[in-house]
Amino acid sequence: MENVETSFNEMQTVKRHFFALRNGVIADALRRAGSPFRIIFGLNLPQIAEIAMKTPHSRELAERLWSNTTTRESMMLAPMLVDRGGFTADDARRWIGSLTSHEVADVMCLKLLRHMPYALPLADELALADDDMRMYVGLRLVFNLVSADPKRALDYAVRSLESGSLGGNCRTVALQLADECRFLLGEEE
Secondary structure (H helix, E strand, O other): OOOOOOOOOHHHHHHHHHHHHOOHHHHHHHHHOOOOOOEOOOOOHHHHHHHHHHOOOOHHHHHHHHHOOOEHHHHHHHHHHOOHHHOOHHHHHHHHHOOOOHHHHHHHHHHOHHHOOOHHHHHHHHHOOOOHHHHHHHHHHHHHOOOOOHHHHHHHHHHHHHHOOOOHHHHHHHHHHHHHHHHHOOOOO
């Protein structure tokens, strides 16, 4: 019998990992909860992080995954694979502009944006945006940076709450951010 070696490109390998770890119960729950993605494998964040550790980090693959906007796990994996050294603030703005999910925004802030040298200026810009998703990303980014400057983060939260124009998700994050900052500053009620 002839030994046939099958090779897959990086994208195919990633998708095979998604398929091997799929969880229909979680995928169905996400669909019922209104997830905007057409394809949901139902992977959790530690599983996606494990795939990221096994996958070569490259800008090209990260961009291909990010462009795969129909698949939840592709967009969640992309921020973990991007080369941080070459990911500019303009790249971040472009990615933020294509967000359709708060879950992906959370992963992007946690795994990528908070590590960038332009994180605070970007948060300044986004936290006061008119667009709910941009504002959400700004608040989540500040939340990831709260330990660096809790007083400044509290100012973001208070300004956002006083604006009166927060959508439900932004308001929740702003309230949580304010509570966390007050705790860190010793201003608990």
